[in-house]
Amino acid sequence: MxxxxxxxxxxxxxxxxxxxxxxxxxxxxxxxxxxxxxxxxxxxxxxxxxxxxxxxxxxxxxxxxxxxxxxxxxxxxxxxxxxxxxxxxxxxxxxDRDAWSMARTIIRERLRREILPLLTTLYDIREETGERSADASGTAGPASPAHTETVAEHNRRLDALVELIQTIDKLGERFVGSEGKGGGGLKLAATVLSKVV
Amino acid sequence: MxxxxxxxxxxxxxxxxxxxxxxxxxxxxxxxxxxxxxxxxxxxxxxxxxxxxxxxxxxxxxxxxxxxxxxxxxxxxxxxxxxxxxxxxxxxxxxDRDAWSMARTIIRERLRREILPLLTTLYDIREETGERSADASGTAGPASPAHTETVAEHNRRLDALVELIQTIDKLGERFVGSEGKGGGGLKLAATVLSKVV
DNA sequence: CTGTACTTTCAAGAATGATTGAAAATCATG
DNA sequence: CATGATTTTCAATCATTCTTGAAAGTACAG
Known part of the structure; x- marks a missing residue:
């Protein structure tokens, strides 16, 4: 040929x-x-x-x-x-001539500029509506059971999102953290994942 | 307490x-x-x-x-x-009430709308400047050795980027592909990575 | 110091993207 | 199929972001 x-x-x-x-x-x-x-x-x-x-x-x-x-x-x-x-x-x-280190840099910066502030705000919002998994049954008050349940659902949805963003953050930090020639964490992660998942 | x-x-x-x-x-x-x-x-x-x-x-x-x-x-x-x-x-x-499936959806769509077209164009651009790792030494022509080397470097940089984007694409598809209750691929991937990498 | 080469800043203008609101299209029902 | 309810479209307007270019700022050599 x-x-x-x-x-x-x-x-x-x-x-x-x-x-x-x-x-x-x-x-x-x-x-x-x-x-x-x-x-x-x-x-x-x-x-x-x-x-x-x-x-x-x-x-x-x-x-x-x-x-x-x-x-x-x-x-x-x-x-x-x-x-x-x-x-x-x-x-x-x-x-930067190394494409992989470029990718790490971008991830690092976006974590810092977007994900972390988002997490902080999310935590803050979460606090507004009470403790984690609080059961309000002990309190007599103006709240109807229906309303209490609504609040609980709100909190569940918020918690799910917080967990998601936390995971993204942790994942990103893994990628970024392990340096090493030729891609380091990101490349390795890709290899591992394509075999494991 | x-x-x-x-x-x-x-x-x-x-x-x-x-x-x-x-x-x-x-x-x-x-x-x-x-x-x-x-x-x-x-x-x-x-x-x-x-x-x-x-x-x-x-x-x-x-x-x-x-x-x-x-x-x-x-x-x-x-x-x-x-x-x-x-x-x-x-x-x-x-x-969608499930935050994890939401994340999968977003990744799926962004792969489809951004990464795939990008890859296609990148392949196309790559073809403009010759075969993979071609050694031009066989051809006598108007090209100086210096110029030939420049082209080779251009190709190396392009190839590195293509490899990176391909990896991102594959990673994304893994995340998206394996469904399953409660986060599926993405969540599992996160778990695996936090242990392995 | 002074003059020159170079870089940064920033207000004004240009370009781009988002939003409105009302007209046109669609749809369900009697 | 006619009516009224609902949704979609789209030209005009508004908002935001990007870009320019010239003035102000810096730094260096002599």
């Missing part, structure tokens, strides 16, 4: 990069970051090279302000790091 | 529901659905009762059109089902 090893032209490479950037950019919003931010990340990831603000602006046709904002946000997400080139005063930005 | 079993007033219950709806609604956008849609879902979930369009409009202070749209979207996500009440011409809507 003849393996046809075509030579790839520079134009084709750029074309492929372009499509990748667009595709990744479209995913951004679904993953909680803005389209442009995802595009900048895609550019840095796929090109593999550190770039300065001007290069990013140029390549993506975006304004200086936008490039600056997006790069900073990416640095805050720890998806991109600042690097310096000797003899050049400009700042360069470089994407 | 005296367990203080307060009686919860109707106002307190409504207050807790309100906070829950708001909290859940805020999560919506981060999870790829609109705020209102998440609020409607929260309302149906936490109240535990089937509601018709007018009740939803009233409780959430939104327009009829908005309520209709949001409910339909929720039905399309399979998070909510239509139910009918005898002797009532209105349509009622009821949320």
């Amino acid at each position: 003849a393996r046809q090893t075509r030579t790839i032209s520079a134009t084709q490479l750029t074309g492929a990069q372009e499509r990748f950037i667009q595709t990744w950019g479209q995913m951004g919003p679904s993953w909680g970051i803005s389209r442009t931010m995802a595009e900048v990340h895609a550019l840095l990831y796929i090109s593999g090279q550190p770039m300065n603000t001007d290069e990013v602006m140029e390549r993506l046709s975006i304004s200086r302000g936008n490039a600056s904002m997006s790069l900073r946000a990416l640095v805050e997400w720890s998806l991109v790091t600042r690097v310096h080139k000797r003899g050049d005063r400009k700042e360069y930005f470089e994407a | 005296a367990r203080q079993t307060r009686t919860i007033s109707a106002t307190q219950l409504t207050g807790a529901q309100e906070r829950f709806i708001q909290t859940w609604g805020q999560m919506g956008p981060s999870w790829g659905i609109s705020r209102t849609m998440a609020e409607v879902h929260a309302l149906l979930y936490i109240s535990g009762q089937p509601m018709n369009t007018d009740e939803v409009m009233e409780r959430l202070s939104i327009s009829r059109g908005n309520a209709s749209m949001s409910l339909r979207a929720l039905v399309e996500w399979s998070l909510v089902t239509r139910v009918h009440k005898r002797g009532d011409r209105k349509e009622y809507f009821e949320a």
Whole structure:
């Protein structure tokens, strides 16, 4: 079987990069970051090279302000790091080259920004309507049995959700926690699961 | 230790529901659905009762059109089902009561809507720049060794990403696939992982 | 210090997405 | 099949988020 090893032209490479950037950019919003931010990340990831603000602006046709904002946000997400080139005063930005560590970073940040605050609020709301599995039968009061039962059901639903979010949180922390070359926790977890479950 | 079993007033219950709806609604956008849609879902979930369009409009202070749209979207996500009440011409809507099955549904839908199309496009882009791990050394042509190496690196990065997304996809399908009472795959997976990894 | 190169900020404008409300479509019933 | 109840649609409006570009800020070399 003849393996046809075509030579790839520079134009084709750029074309492929372009499509990748667009595709990744479209995913951004679904993953909680803005389209442009995802595009900048895609550019840095796929090109593999550190770039300065001007290069990013140029390549993506975006304004200086936008490039600056997006790069900073990416640095805050720890998806991109600042690097310096000797003899050049400009700042360069470089994407994490390891896709698996990228995934860990995203999970880590989303836990921190979304899941933890959600859990905190949920706990708080849960407290408003009494102790866990409280049986209110001991108390004579204005509450009808029906109302008491309603409250109990409310609490059951809330508890179920809290348990779910807690599990997601714990799972996420496992994934994130165990580092290691080549994917670490996430990759291992995937392997384990595909055999066990 | 005296367990203080307060009686919860109707106002307190409504207050807790309100906070829950708001909290859940805020999560919506981060999870790829609109705020209102998440609020409607929260309302149906936490109240535990089937509601018709007018009740939803009233409780959430939104327009009829908005309520209709949001409910339909929720039905399309399979998070909510239509139910009918005898002797009532209105349509009622009821949320899935099981938090774990809810989670499975969300994962299933996001795989279908986001991950699969992404994978397809990624495969397609990957093809543009040649066979897997092709060694171009056999071909004499306009390509410099440096350029050939650049293409090879591009392909490596793309392959790493494809592998990652594939793993996410497979993981997701495991979670979703094994049903079973009380959480099935997802819950089991969580248990397994917390021991193994 | 001063001038220059570079980066960040932010108010205004543009683009995108959500919401409304009323008209059109659908549906159940007598 | 005609009527009234109910749901859906969709153009217009409103809200939010994104983007720009120029001014302000920083940092460095001489």
